[in-house]
Amino acid sequence: MALDLTTDIKITWCAGCPNSQILVAFRQAVEEFVSAGSIEIHNIVAGAGVGCHGKISDYLEINTFNSLHGRIVPSLTGIKLANPKLTVVGFSGDGDSFSEGFSHITHAARSNSDISIFLHNNQVFALTTGQATATSPKGFKGGTMPEGSINEPINPALIMLAMGATFIARTFASDIKRTKEIMKEAMLHKGFAFVEIIQPCITFFDTREYYKERVYWLDEKHKKGNLDCAFKVARMKTADKVPCGIIYQTFKPTFEELV
Amino acid sequence: MTDSNTTSNGIKTIAIGGAAGDGAREAGINFSELLNELGYKTFSSFDYPSLIRGGHNFARISYSIEPVYADYKELDVLVAVNAESVLVHQHSLKEGARVFVEEAYLSEVKDLGIDLIPLPMKKIAEELKAPQVARTSSAFGAYGYTLGIPLNQLKMLADKVYANVGSEMNVALVEKGYNHVKKLGVPQDVCDIPTEHGEIGEVMDGNKAIAKGFLAAGLEAYVGYPMTPSTSTLQFLAKMAKKTGLKVVHPEDEIAVLNMALGMSYAGKRTAVGTANGGFALMQETFSLAGVSEIPIAIMVAMRMGPATGVATHTSQGDLQFILHAGHGEFPRLVIAPGDVEECFECAADALNLAWKYQLPAVILSDKHLSESYKSVTLDTKSKGPDFGKRAVPVGSHYVRYKITEDGISPLAFPGKANVVVKATSYEHNEEGEAVEDKADVQTMQDKRFRKLNGLYQDFAWFPTVKTYGDEWSDVVIVFWGSTKGAMLEARKQLKSPAKLVQVLWMEPFDADRIKAELSGARVIIDVEANHTAQLAALIREKTSIEIHNKVLKYDAQPFTPTQLAEEINKFI
Ligand SMILES: Cc1ncc(C[n+]2csc(CCOP(=O)(O)OP(=O)(O)O)c2C)c(N)n1
Ligand code: SF4
Numbered sequence: 001m002a003l004d005l006t007t008d009i010k011i012t013w014c015a016g017c018p019n020s021q022i023l024v025a026f027r028q029a030v031e032e033f034v035s036a037g038s039i040e041i042h043n044i045v046a047g048a049g050v051g052c053h054g055k056i057s058d059y060l061e062i063n064t065f066n067s068l069h070g071r072i073v074p075s076l077t078g079i080k081l082a083n084p085k086l087t088v089v090g091f092s093g094d095g096d097s098f099s100e101g102f103s104h105i106t107h108a109a110r111s112n113s114d115i116s117i118f119l120h121n122n123q124v125f126a127l128t129t130g131q132a133t134a135t136s137p138k139g140f141k142g143g144t145m146p147e148g149s150i151n152e153p154i155n156p157a158l159i160m161l162a163m164g165a166t167f168i169a170r171t172f173a174s175d176i177k178r179t180k181e182i183m184k185e186a187m188l189h190k191g192f193a194f195v196e197i198i199q200p201c202i203t204f205f206d207t208r209e210y211y212k213e214r215v216y217w218l219d220e221k222h223k224k225g226n227l228d229c230a231f232k233v234a235r236m237k238t239a240d241k242v243p244c245g246i247i248y249q250t251f252k253p254t255f256e257e258l259v
Numbered sequence: 260m261t262d263s264n265t266t267s268n269g270i271k272t273i274a275i276g277g278a279a280g281d282g283a284r285e286a287g288i289n290f291s292e293l294l295n296e297l298g299y300k301t302f303s304s305f306d307y308p309s310l311i312r313g314g315h316n317f318a319r320i321s322y323s324i325e326p327v328y329a330d331y332k333e334l335d336v337l338v339a340v341n342a343e344s345v346l347v348h349q350h351s352l353k354e355g356a357r358v359f360v361e362e363a364y365l366s367e368v369k370d371l372g373i374d375l376i377p378l379p380m381k382k383i384a385e386e387l388k389a390p391q392v393a394r395t396s397s398a399f400g401a402y403g404y405t406l407g408i409p410l411n412q413l414k415m416l417a418d419k420v421y422a423n424v425g426s427e428m429n430v431a432l433v434e435k436g437y438n439h440v441k442k443l444g445v446p447q448d449v450c451d452i453p454t455e456h457g458e459i460g461e462v463m464d465g466n467k468a469i470a471k472g473f474l475a476a477g478l479e480a481y482v483g484y485p486m487t488p489s490t491s492t493l494q495f496l497a498k499m500a501k502k503t504g505l506k507v508v509h510p511e512d513e514i515a516v517l518n519m520a521l522g523m524s525y526a527g528k529r530t531a532v533g534t535a536n537g538g539f540a541l542m543q544e545t546f547s548l549a550g551v552s553e554i555p556i557a558i559m560v561a562m563r564m565g566p567a568t569g570v571a572t573h574t575s576q577g578d579l580q581f582i583l584h585a586g587h588g589e590f591p592r593l594v595i596a597p598g599d600v601e602e603c604f605e606c607a608a609d610a611l612n613l614a615w616k617y618q619l620p621a622v623i624l625s626d627k628h629l630s631e632s633y634k635s636v637t638l639d640t641k642s643k644g645p646d647f648g649k650r651a652v653p654v655g656s657h658y659v660r661y662k663i664t665e666d667g668i669s670p671l672a673f674p675g676k677a678n679v680v681v682k683a684t685s686y687e688h689n690e691e692g693e694a695v696e697d698k699a700d701v702q703t704m705q706d707k708r709f710r711k712l713n714g715l716y717q718d719f720a721w722f723p724t725v726k727t728y729g730d731e732w733s734d735v736v737i738v739f740w741g742s743t744k745g746a747m748l749e750a751r752k753q754l755k756s757p758a759k760l761v762q763v764l765w766m767e768p769f770d771a772d773r774i775k776a777e778l779s780g781a782r783v784i785i786d787v788e789a790n791h792t793a794q795l796a797a798l799i800r801e802k803t804s805i806e807i808h809n810k811v812l813k814y815d816a817q818p819f820t821p822t823q824l825a826e827e828i829n830k831f832i
């Protein structure tokens with residue numbers, strides 16, 4: 001029987017929103033795991049925060065936990081701790097984990113909780129109609145900062161590296177195939193896996209063209225096991241180049257093993 | 260010198276005072292355990308400022324052959340590790356009280372006109388190369404001598420009491436102290452050590468009893484962040500985690516605490532959290548998430564004096580209305596307030612069980628005076644077993660997490676089960692657990708959740724929602740809740756006229772019919788609470804329309820003491 005991961009709920013993302021591509025990538029990743037017999041469908045739990053990204057939980061016919069704005073990460077750690085045989089992933093937003101819930105994602109990285117976080121980074125509070133988040137570029141004009149954001153943006157990958165995450169990747173939502181592959185790698189990774197998904201918000205901050213021109217994929221020359229190389233690549237998110245792929249991967253005991 | 264009739268009911272009180280770091284608290288527990296081993300019933304409280312060194316700390320133990328529910332202010336014995344202890348407690352000494360004072364400070368207090376027994380605690384410790392925190396052990400020996408206990412028996416008891424801190428050195432200190440006062444010719448009491456006593460239980464505080472209650476009800480995980488007066492529950496459970504497989508976590512903050520705990524419950528583990536009122540304030544939004552997502556969770560909230568950081572290590576009952584209204588939005592909850600150590604155990608077990616039976620957040624509301632005071636208890640640990648609630652039957656049909664049912668309880672399943680999809684959410688939702696905004700759906704799901712209260716109303720018959728004591732027929736009725744129970748039961752012995760005492764345990768849902776029955780026909784009703792705004796009286800008025808005019812309120816961050824409480828109540832009767 002073919003796996004049907006859809007629900008009866010009508011998708012309410014804007015037509016053409018890259019969130020749909022993330023949804024497709026994740027469904028494909030799950031389908032591939034299930035058909036290969038490597039993960040059973042009932043052993044997957046997908047958490048979500050609150051924002052446009054969080055709607056994804058309604059569109060997935062699997063176990064889900066749609067938390068509060070900013071609070072999904074500790075719940076996922078709790079789920080994994082309660083039942084280690086579950087594969088636990090979470091969909092979060094840049095507002096959701098780098099503005100409101102910043103302490104949770106940093107501590108989960110630090111403790112190497114065995115969960116995967118997929119960050120829909122659209123550099124904007126989309127669901128609340130366009131305000132600057134902690135990842136918005138300086139000067140971003142949103143409803144709450146009409147003269148432009150005065151802060152430098154946070155670089156999520158760099159923070160995650162500094163906090164000790166053991167798997168860090170960046171991907172571009174429109175590349176569904178690569179996003180799916182990276183999601184699978186993250187889910188198979190034992191330890192805290194962080195995937196920043198560049199997800200332009202076509203309604204409040206359309207960066208599609210910007211990223212299309214700048215995204216490039218890391219090749220085998222990148223030593224993902226080397227922390228210095230990883231820092232170099234993570235820092236390289238400059239005006240002209242945005243490296244994507246697996247930036248860093250290492251292994252150490254997980255939080256759930258140690259508790 | 261105070262004179263009171265407390266000796267007439269056979270209760271004696273001993274205080275041990277010193278600077279923070281002098282070990283007054285540990286000594287208090289040791290003395291309580293000694294008395295407990297002798298067959299006395301004890302109650303001890305601890306007063307300490309929010310600092311690590313210096314300040315004035317004291318432990319106060321009241322004991323008797325009969326159960327004791329609160330410590331008295333009036334002292335039969337004082338062990339003063341520093342001079343300040345004598346100054347602080349000199350006006351609380353009963354006629355003929357024994358005052359053991361650290362010999363090094365004798366000169367500072369010798370002109371107060373108090374009979375003093377010098378005890379070189381510091382020197383004895385130095386002689387035996389014992390650390391100074393252990394110096395009160397020689398007072399333990401001195402005190403044991405005055406009780407008329409033969410040295411050999413005292414050494415045996417000390418061996419037991421000090422078993423987990425190294426008994427050999429402490430027993431040596433005990434012996435030195437014993438012989439010192441013997442040599443001074445201090446008179447011994449006529450030995451009134453109970454020869455016949457019931458089972459010798461243990462000396463336990465409310466926080467440990469709450470932990471034991473959770474464990475009895477099948478606790479599998481506990482999450483907390485240190486905050487007085489809730490910390491010792493977390494530390495007690497953390498200590499046993501390795502041996503028992505219990506999952507105990509101390510994450511980054513209280514917001515993480517409750518969210519992590521809900522994740523564990525969602526995945527099927529019976530989980531509790533513990534915090535103080537300030538930590539619970541941080542949990543508000545997540546408390547509401549527990550309500551809407553119907554994830555079972557038991558929450559211990561131990562009050563200290565607020566607002567904000569408040570009086571960090573002192574007691575208050577100032578958060579009843581906060582807990583009753585905690586979290587945004589409307590959802591059913593359970594709030595139980597135990598009044599003594601035994602009730603801490605029972606109510607914690609009930610809270611965890613009922614959280615799972617009804618899939619809602621259940622709060623057990625304590626305070627500093629209850630959480631950190633010790634009492635001689637024998638817990639009936641077999642009386643409370645786990646209640647797992649309504650579980651999903653093995654499903655051939657499509658499972659929905661929030662099935663609309665007559666009793667409002669939807670069968671519970673956890674992720675990891677084949678053919679089952681479990682969707683929990685913070686949004687208002689349909690049966691599947693998907694967000695809805697349709698007005699009929701919104702209303703239907705709320706009605707379902709609130710129907711669970713009907714089951715709890717039925718449960719009133721099986722749980723101690725309200726307890727009464729004293730002269731049940733009296734038209735003088737005193738209502739109170741929480742840790743005030745202790746002082747109230749003791750104060751009763753000093754009331755001018757008979758009175759019925761009514762303790763409210765279940766705050767939400769509220770057993771209004773029972774309260775109405777208990778209060779109707781009363782000539783005088785008196786409300787006793789350790790807060791400024793008479794929050795229980797407000798609740799009673801809200802639920803029963805009965806207005807209580809006579810109030811004894813205490814909000815100086817100190818618990819009621821029996822004699823003073825009786826004096827206040829006597830003004831109304
Ligand atoms: C405690 C709290 N504060 C604010 C909000 C309002 N809110 C809902 S979504 C959102 C922003 C979401 O931004 P992001 O996480 O980046 O998600 P996106 O919509 O961009 O996917 C905010 C501020 C909320 N739901 N809860
Ligand atoms: S507002 Fe932006 S993020 Fe939200 S659905 Fe529309 S395009 Fe997507």
Ligand SMILES: [Mg+2]
Pocket residue numbers: 051093094095120121122123124125126133
């Ligand atoms: Mg965003």
